[in-house]
Amino acid sequence: MSDLLVWIDCEMTGLDLGRDALIEVACVVTDGELNQLDEGVDVVIKPPPEALEQMSQVVREMHTASALLETLSTGVTLAEAEALVLDYIKGHIPEPKRAPLCGNSIATDRSFIARDMPTVDAFLHYRMIDVSSVKELARRWYPRVYFAAPEKQGGHRALADITESIRELRYYRAAVFVAQPGPDSATARELAETISATAT
Template sequence: MMRLLWVDMEMTGLEPATERIIEVAAIITDMSLEPIADYHSVVFQSQEFLDRMDDWNQKTHRASGLVDLVPSGKSQNQVDNELSDWVSAHFPNERAVLAGNSIHQDRKFIDLYMPKLSALLHYRMVDVSAFKIMFKEKFSVQFEKGTNHRALDDIHASIAELKHYLSFVQVQPHGPNGT
């Protein structure tokens, strides 16, 4: 049975070469988008990276309380080890397909900073933002979601958003020859 690995990260900014991960969450769902398991961790980063955050990130991550948790977070290597062990246990015979909003951005950080997790991932991804664009522009269907920019909450919102878009899709059953 295929499942999806939903991932969301909070970072100090959007540029992987100069910014860092400060929070990681993951939820595994079945293809009905029902949660099976979840993982969450705050990632330690030095004060230098927190001080360099732009105004938007400073304001957002202070308001959510995340900045206060970073000094006592786990090391990036520890989170990579924990998360890769967790993913391996849930996807023992297959590479995990990532899912999320603008998941390619998270994937850049995973590839650079979490090599063990990266090695377990399929090259295909389910990007909810693609549904967002298509449904908004083609059908004027939107999904309003509030977010406090905490990783686990953002994943739950992304799952609800994809469920919303898929509720508009009706597939006719096909016969054995595809007609």
């Protein structure tokens, strides 16, 4: 497994895999310390007319406010977008199945990627790092940390949302996770034994 992390965020016409379309995909690669290696790639995709017609008013207003809607007519095809994203990832991680997919509520994004960009999905490791999982645990175990988290202002554009997700994970790492280098091996083994002995 590579230490590099592949961050992806998608914008769609809705969340229904049966009828909604992918309209923007951004991808950024970071190192294990959450430092971006470059500016990433951001691709707007021209959707089929029927996907735009059935878009809900809430989603339409969201994509109008972000100015994404007005760019869709000049977007690329799904095939072109898939090639651009895959080429970007391969530029940093040449071997398949080496880097996990990261993001916020990333299972939703991965479902659309698996449907519309199967070569990208197949290239990524099956493991995922979901910032929203860390956030949910912090809400339960460290509520002060949760309520003090940086506010998100990405505005529902894919690349800005990735930047905020990376920043959010940096925050939770600093506020919740044990300071580096963490416990020594003996302490870690002792913790594991204690937890295993009390597991129900």
